[in-house]
């Protein structure tokens with residue numbers, strides 16, 4: 001009874017978001033266990049990581065758009081896509097900027113990955 005799985009991800013620890021990528025479950029933060037059923041000792045951890053995330057967002061003022069030519073071109077095609085919701089677009093553009101941050105450029109593989117998500121499905 002103490003190991004009740006998380007109700008959001010069902011214990012998988014990761015959930016698929018609306019454009020087919022998986023991400024760490026926001027409910028259990030990757031523990032796979034239902035937080036309220038598993039006691040309070042995890043609460044501090046959860047709070048800490050949440051706090052750290054919002055701190056990072058607040059202190060690092062990020063550009064709202066990619067800066068590399070490939071990133072700008074890709075983000076523009078995301079923005080002009082007719083198949084994505086505004087939420088998905090914002091998320092993809094954020095991913096493009098994150099990708100730039102991490103790699104210093106936009107890889108062809110990443111371009112393809114994003115383009116697949118903004119293309120109308122047949």
Ligand SMILES: [Zn+2]
Nearest residue numbers: 006009025028
């Ligand atoms: Zn979960």
